[in-house]
Amino acid sequence: KNQVEQSPQSLIILEGKNCTLQCNYTVSPFSNLRWYKQDTGRGPVSLTIMTFSENTKSNGRYTATLDADTKQSSLHITASQLSDSASYICVVSEWGSQGNLIFGKGTKLSVKP
Amino acid sequence: NAGVTQTPKFRVLKTGQSMTLLCAQDMNHEYMYWYRQDPGMGLRLIHYSVGEGTTAKGEVPDGYNVSRLKKQNFLLGLESAAPSQTSVYFCASSWTRQFGGDTQYFGPGTRLTVL
Numbered sequence: 001k002n003q004v005e006q007s008p009q010s011l012i013i014l015e016g017k018n019c020t021l022q023c024n025y026t027v028s029p030f031s032n033l034r035w036y037k038q039d040t041g042r043g044p045v046s047l048t049i050m051t052f053s054e055n056t057k058s059n060g061r062y063t064a065t066l067d068a069d070t071k072q073s074s075l076h077i078t079a080s081q082l083s084d085s086a087s088y089i090c091v092v093s094e095w096g097s098q099g100n101l102i103f104g105k106g107t108k109l110s111v112k113p
Numbered sequence: 114n115a116g117v118t119q120t121p122k123f124r125v126l127k128t129g130q131s132m133t134l135l136c137a138q139d140m141n142h143e144y145m146y147w148y149r150q151d152p153g154m155g156l157r158l159i160h161y162s163v164g165e166g167t168t169a170k171g172e173v174p175d176g177y178n179v180s181r182l183k184k185q186n187f188l189l190g191l192e193s194a195a196p197s198q199t200s201v202y203f204c205a206s207s208w209t210r211q212f213g214g215d216t217q218y219f220g221p222g223t224r225l226t227v228l
Contacts, residue, residue: 043203043219089155103155
């Protein structure tokens with residue numbers, strides 16, 4: 001069964017610190033992997049999207065990595081800010097005409113001053 | 114551009130009542146989607162549409178109906194609301210869905226409570 005597992009479920013860090021969120025998936029055939037940021041009470045917003053041939057992609061202080069062999073991805077946040085407090089959702093897309101998206105449950109990040 | 118908008122933002126229903134959620138997008142996207150998001154669970158696809166006049170079932174379609182009479186609008190209907198349908202509903206749109214497709218743009222959500 002296609003699944004996307006994220007860890008940790010929640011994380012608290014101090015402002016200015018770095019952190020890394022993990023995503024493991026079993027989706028096959030694989031098309032791409034996306035990271036979304038979802039602020040409380042808002043819809044998800046895309047941060048990065050990577051195909052199987054891409055190892056890393058950055059968006060400002062956010063850097064996503066992908067290891068298609070081990071089916072693992074990580075999202076690294078550098079010099080965290082209070083505005084980074086949100087849920088981060090890993091989404092994996094199946095290759096094919098349906099292009100099904102499999103959503104992880106998300107990691108809830110809290111950045112404290 | 115407003116992007117994806119949803120109406121209403123909040124709604125409280127009694128069991129058995131009906132309602133329609135409206136989603137509108139101004140990006141000329143072909144594909145539109147309705148998701149529900151429940152605590153401790155990932156987003157789950159209810160129904161989607163690949164173009165004007167088309168609809169298809171997603172992962173959790175039971176108890177919901179949809180219509181796409183205009184390209185820019187996607188309606189989600191609950192004919193007889195049940196407490197199990199208490200959730201936050203998100204609409205999204207994209208250029209395509211095939212073969213990895215394109216980024217989905219989400220609306221702000223509708224928080225529905227069924228008593």
